[in-house]
Amino acid sequence: xxxxxxxxxxxxxxxxxxxxxxxxxxxxxxxxxxxxxxxxxxxxxxxxxxxxxxxxxxxxxxxxxxxxxxxxxxxxxxxxxxxxxxxxxxxxxxxxxxxxxxxxxxxxxxxxxxxxxxxxxxxxxxxxxxxxxxxxxxxxxxxxxxxxxxxxxxxxxxxxxxxxxxxxxxxxxxxxxxxxxxxxxxxxxxxxxxxxxxxxxxxxxxxxxxxxxxxxxxxxxxxxxxxxxxxxxxxxxxxxxxxxxxxxxxxxxxxxxxxxxxxxxxxxxxxxxxxxxxxxxxxxxxxxxxxxxxxxxxxxxxxxxxxxxxxxxxxxxxxxxxxxxxxxxxxxxxxxxxxxxxxxxxxxxxxxxxxxxxxxxxxxxxxxxxxxxxxxxxxxxxxxxxxxxxxxxxxxxxxxxxxxxxxxxxxxxxxxxxxxxxxxxxxxxxxxxxxxxxxxxxxxxxxxxxxxxxxxxxxxxxx
Amino acid sequence: xxxxxxxxxxxxxxxxxxxxxxxxxxxxxxxxxxxxxxxxxxxxxxxxxxxxxxxxxxxxxxxxxxxxxxxxxxxxxxxxxxxxxxxxxxxxxxxxxxxxxxxxxxxxxxxxxxxxxxxxxxxxxxxxxxxxxxxxxxxxxxxxxxxxxxxxxxxxxxxxxxxxxxxxxxxxxxxxxxxxxxxxxxxxxxxxxxxxxxxxxxxxxxxxxxxxxxxxxxxxxxxxxxxxxxxxxxxxxxxxxxxxxxxxxxxxxxxxxxxxxxxxxxxxxxxxxxxxxxxxxxxxxxxxxxxxxxxxxxxxxxxxxxxxxxxxxxxxxxxxxxxxxxxxxxxxxxxxxxxxxxxxxxxxxxxxxxxxxxxxxxxxxxxxxxxxxxxxxxxxxxxxxxxxxxxxxxxxxxxxxxxxxxxxxxxxxxxxxxxxxxxxxxxxxxxxxxxxxxxxxxxxxxxxxxxxxxxxxxxxxxx
Numbered sequence: 001x002x003x004x005x006x007x008x009x010x011x012x013x014x015x016x017x018x019x020x021x022x023x024x025x026x027x028x029x030x031x032x033x034x035x036x037x038x039x040x041x042x043x044x045x046x047x048x049x050x051x052x053x054x055x056x057x058x059x060x061x062x063x064x065x066x067x068x069x070x071x072x073x074x075x076x077x078x079x080x081x082x083x084x085x086x087x088x089x090x091x092x093x094x095x096x097x098x099x100x101x102x103x104x105x106x107x108x109x110x111x112x113x114x115x116x117x118x119x120x121x122x123x124x125x126x127x128x129x130x131x132x133x134x135x136x137x138x139x140x141x142x143x144x145x146x147x148x149x150x151x152x153x154x155x156x157x158x159x160x161x162x163x164x165x166x167x168x169x170x171x172x173x174x175x176x177x178x179x180x181x182x183x184x185x186x187x188x189x190x191x192x193x194x195x196x197x198x199x200x201x202x203x204x205x206x207x208x209x210x211x212x213x214x215x216x217x218x219x220x221x222x223x224x225x226x227x228x229x230x231x232x233x234x235x236x237x238x239x240x241x242x243x244x245x246x247x248x249x250x251x252x253x254x255x256x257x258x259x260x261x262x263x264x265x266x267x268x269x270x271x272x273x274x275x276x277x278x279x280x281x282x283x284x285x286x287x288x289x290x291x292x293x294x295x296x297x298x299x300x301x302x303x304x305x306x307x308x309x310x311x312x313x314x315x316x317x318x319x320x321x322x323x324x325x326x327x328x329x330x331x332x333x334x335x336x337x338x339x340x341x342x343x344x345x346x347x348x349x350x351x352x353x354x355x356x357x358x359x360x361x362x363x364x365x366x367x368x369x370x371x372x373x374x375x376x377x378x379x380x381x382x383x384x385x386x387x388x389x390x391x392x393x394x395x396x397x398x399x400x401x402x403x404x405x406x407x408x409x410x411x412x413x414x415x416x417x418x419x420x421x422x423x424x425x426x427x428x429x430x431x432x433x434x435x436x437x438x439x440x441x442x443x444x445x446x447x448x449x450x451x452x453x454x455x456x457x458x459x460x461x462x463x
Numbered sequence: 464x465x466x467x468x469x470x471x472x473x474x475x476x477x478x479x480x481x482x483x484x485x486x487x488x489x490x491x492x493x494x495x496x497x498x499x500x501x502x503x504x505x506x507x508x509x510x511x512x513x514x515x516x517x518x519x520x521x522x523x524x525x526x527x528x529x530x531x532x533x534x535x536x537x538x539x540x541x542x543x544x545x546x547x548x549x550x551x552x553x554x555x556x557x558x559x560x561x562x563x564x565x566x567x568x569x570x571x572x573x574x575x576x577x578x579x580x581x582x583x584x585x586x587x588x589x590x591x592x593x594x595x596x597x598x599x600x601x602x603x604x605x606x607x608x609x610x611x612x613x614x615x616x617x618x619x620x621x622x623x624x625x626x627x628x629x630x631x632x633x634x635x636x637x638x639x640x641x642x643x644x645x646x647x648x649x650x651x652x653x654x655x656x657x658x659x660x661x662x663x664x665x666x667x668x669x670x671x672x673x674x675x676x677x678x679x680x681x682x683x684x685x686x687x688x689x690x691x692x693x694x695x696x697x698x699x700x701x702x703x704x705x706x707x708x709x710x711x712x713x714x715x716x717x718x719x720x721x722x723x724x725x726x727x728x729x730x731x732x733x734x735x736x737x738x739x740x741x742x743x744x745x746x747x748x749x750x751x752x753x754x755x756x757x758x759x760x761x762x763x764x765x766x767x768x769x770x771x772x773x774x775x776x777x778x779x780x781x782x783x784x785x786x787x788x789x790x791x792x793x794x795x796x797x798x799x800x801x802x803x804x805x806x807x808x809x810x811x812x813x814x815x816x817x818x819x820x821x822x823x824x825x826x827x828x829x830x831x832x833x834x835x836x837x838x839x840x841x842x843x844x845x846x847x848x849x850x851x852x853x854x855x856x857x858x859x860x861x862x863x864x865x866x867x868x869x870x871x872x873x874x875x876x877x878x879x880x881x882x883x884x885x886x887x888x889x890x891x892x893x894x895x896x897x898x899x900x901x902x903x904x905x906x907x908x909x910x911x912x913x914x915x916x917x918x919x920x921x922x923x924x925x926x
Contacts, residue, residue, distance in 0.1 A: 012907070044840060044842070044902065044907065046840075046900075046901060046902055046907075047840060047842060047843070047902045050842075050843060050902055050903070055843060055844050056842050056843065056844075061841075061842035062842060169901075311900065312900065312907050313898070313900035313905075313907050313908070313909075314897075316907050316908060317894075317895070333895060334895050336897045337897045338897070339897045339898060339899050339900075340899065340900075340901075341899035341900065341901050341904050341905075342901050343901065343903050343904070348904075350899055352897070352899070377507060377509075377510060378524075379507070379510060379513075379519050379524035379525060380510070380513060380518060380519065381518050381519075409875070411899060411901075411904055412872070412875065412876070412899055412904055412905070413875070413878075414899045415876075415878065415879050415896075415898045415899055415909075416878050416879070416882055418896060418897050418898055418899065419879055419882035419883055419886065419888075419896060420882055420886075422886075422888075422892075422895075422896060422897065423882070423883075423885075423886030423888065425882075425885075425886065429885075431780075432780065432795075432796060432797050432885075433878075433881060433882060433885060434777075434799045434800045434801070434802045434815070434881050434885065435776070435802060435878045435881055436802050436803065436804035436813055436815075436874060436875055436877045436878055436881065437509075437774065437775065437776035437802075437803075437804065438509060438632075438803075438804050438805050438806065438874075439507065439509055439510045439513055440513070440806050441804050441806070441811075441874055441875055442776075442804075442875070444475070444507065444509075444775050444776050444779050445776070445779060446776075446878075
């Protein structure tokens, strides 16, 4: 007898799960029904800043697989259809066809029973309830629909000044994008430094570099309202102390797991509001419900606690694993070490593992060390300075975290530490790592090795 | 009472050892005497191709520390002085001042007693005894003196055609260098494909790319003699089948450990002709003699046997470790996984771990998988194709090796596998690695993850 797999959410996690399950089981064994409330499936939200900035010409380049392509693989994909209730007792979901509902058609709502359920509802951008926040010209950049709305605004109104609210990775990437479009860009940031995913001493380097690129950085500043013109369009962003004129405002202040549905269904949520799953990405306590992507919390393998990380690469992994399990196979997701890399113009920013405050919160005692080195041999053309900060546990010398701020060739070096963290290596073990060396690729001591050597000394000195 | 540390060889391993020992012990506790037969100390031999090619303008940029700088740190450095005998019973070395010897001065030779000895005699290029091999215009590129001699030749004689003998990393780097100088370049290679440090299927990609760059590749060709003009200068390289006209010939056919001195002194050598050391880089069976750099064999942590790898990054690590131990501290060198990266024009070539033939020789049963992916998200400008080949052990799925051929952003990805090999990870574990992702840096599945996923399937299929 055929089973039915129902999937809520048609982006990376949901549709990877659908594809992987389909690979394992044909339509005669497994019916797959997927709901997506937006207009697009399987797209790269991470690519939106580069589309807005003009590096990517066409929206469709960001779409890995269209609804039609999914349907060709025998996936019953229902676009513009929102699931508004999960009934775990009856094993069914209640859905609303948004087009029909808009026209007031009475068969817009219906229920679909499931044998297996996947929740991949993603995240929603934080949107503080400020006066003016809903004015035309204020944009989030979370979904492809959001990106399209922003580009429509930019094409309709000729502006000169953009204010980006928030200086996390979306904020800095959007600052670059708007600068590329010829805007004067101001970034208004609540924190003392941009990139709160780094320690402040490393974030400061990012802020200095961005200022050097002609991006105006306003730190320690809380937005109090969005000011509008008489006809209601955005004209400025106000903080307690100042006003920053803006023809367009971009919100990049982070996201929260989209788990209203799950909460109403009584499914277990963590302290960050994300669904809690087991090793197989199954919702804890629910044999036949899986969840993945931006709506779940993941185990931080270094801190030993759950975190919420909205990142396409995790969502894709989750989807694969869920699809394998829901399709009768077996796969697990052990957790993350918190790796992230981003760039703003030619500045590369990377981090993995714990920041100082994470290490403290996790109960670690630690040492830190910060070094400067270059991406290539010093004498080789294009050798660019980079700063590397390393955290290691006191006594054991176990690597706890790494942060990098540099130029070309800096960012992906974080992978060395990501693998070392996964393996539980000590900084002493890291000094012996056999990393790729040739003058166009690295100094004879790779910057990560230089940091590890200095960290060994710091661990020893701390006793 | 002061001890005397004698060091034979003034390049990376020797002088790193000297510097590190000096850091730990002052001149009143430890006298350091170092012998170097050439004109330079502590230079980057790996940088020679880039100096010849013009990327590096001045020879002195390749010198990390000059003789004067070493002497300022209380190291008694004797340049142009060759050690010609080690007497381990008497604990002394016999040295010859080459300048004095050239003038026939009778005090050119003398003995120096040691308490501790470091052998860092490096490697010597293979130079087969072919007719014409010593003709003017035939050059090795092993030492800075060699590089200077080649550049002197290039400046003296205006040539158009260069033949590079050998297609290992020195060969391909020199092919690029000569092409940059405007030469028509032919590479004559004994193997079926260039880059014998890769499997032939990956080497073929390198050969095709080099041909595409206008470098003439002649594979499966053994050089039989160097043909000369009437006045004795090189004019062509002959193989059994053909002659390749040449105004200059560059030998890049590999190196052997320079261990004549050590062999005569009865020190233990391995099957590759290199000195055998223990974990602390001490020559086996000799409490007070250390050896490091290109003259030693190192433990291959994957194969479990000794290898000879001439590479500056290892030499620097060895020097640090020897200096720490000889200076009364403690450090060890666990071994290598065989990582190497090189480039020829915009082609990046990297490898770590075992090739197929190494895996066979080590007794492993294995599976291989080869994938194509891109350096960045496919839609991001500059995304470049790369080919990744992965070897994994049958049954256990343990990673055994990785090879990469690609363009910008390909080479240093080998570090991911280098760390994973060191940690003994399986390809299954690697699929969960939390690697840095953002569209300018990687597709949502990093190429290494794509290879790992496919390797998991291959391991399972092999049973």
